[in-house]
Amino acid sequence: MKNVQIIDDAVNATFSIFQATDEDFAVIFPEGRDIELADELVERVGEEEASRILSLLWERPILKRDAMGVHGTLFYDADERREFLPQTRREVDWDERFVNGAQRTLFRQQR
Incomplete structure (x- = not known):
């Protein structure tokens, strides 16, 4: 299982975390990504598949x-x-x- 944090514009600002199976995570975040936009996910995999994956995630x-x-x-x-x-x-x-500077150093080492 992989953890996915949700960032939205909800006023409650919970930015909750949900778990995805490794397979579903790979669909949400293909090609080594770790950032995705929900609308781009839907465009990429279609409404039905995105809905299926996300409904499982919310559980x-x-x-x-x-x-x-x-x-x-x-x-x-x-x-x-x-x-x-x-x-x-x-x-x-x-x-x-x-x-910040520390992040720049860390990120350069990981590219």
Whole structure:
């Protein structure tokens, strides 16, 4: 199982974490990605498949304190953020202007 944090514009700002099977995670985050936009997931796999995968995801919440890491971030309603996300949808590829010095060093080592 892999942990997926949900980032949306809900006023409750819970940014909850849910667990995905390895197979479903690979569909949500293909090609080594760890960032995805929900609307792009739907465009890529279709409404029916996205709905199937996400309905299973919503059934597996996990408390943040029990999560052993976050393996991927799924953004909803991210139109304002879209231009800032790395094209590769990989955390290590953030534009260096948007992260601090320690993150720049870490990300460079992981590319």
